[in-house]
Amino acid sequence: MNKEYKLGSIVTMKKPHPCGSNEWEIVRIGVDIKIKCTSCGRCIMLPRIEFNKKLKKVVSI
Numbered sequence: 001m002n003k004e005y006k007l008g009s010i011v012t013m014k015k016p017h018p019c020g021s022n023e024w025e026i027v028r029i030g031v032d033i034k035i036k037c038t039s040c041g042r043c044i045m046l047p048r049i050e051f052n053k054k055l056k057k058v059v060s061i
Helices: 048-054
Strands: 010-013 023-029 032-037 043-047 055-060
Touching: 032 048, 043 048, 048 055
Parallel strands: none
Antiparallel strands: 010 023, 010 055, 023 032, 032 043
């Protein structure tokens, strides 16, 4: 599976956000990864290891 992503990539997570969308935009990359919901605009930060476990696929790079 292709798990290559960069700043601005749109990714799909395994579990959907409570708003109903499961597509996120990567806003910040470092030790932690900050992602923003494409539907409601909510931002969350996840440790990189946890992000990689929850990542389903990369929609666009």
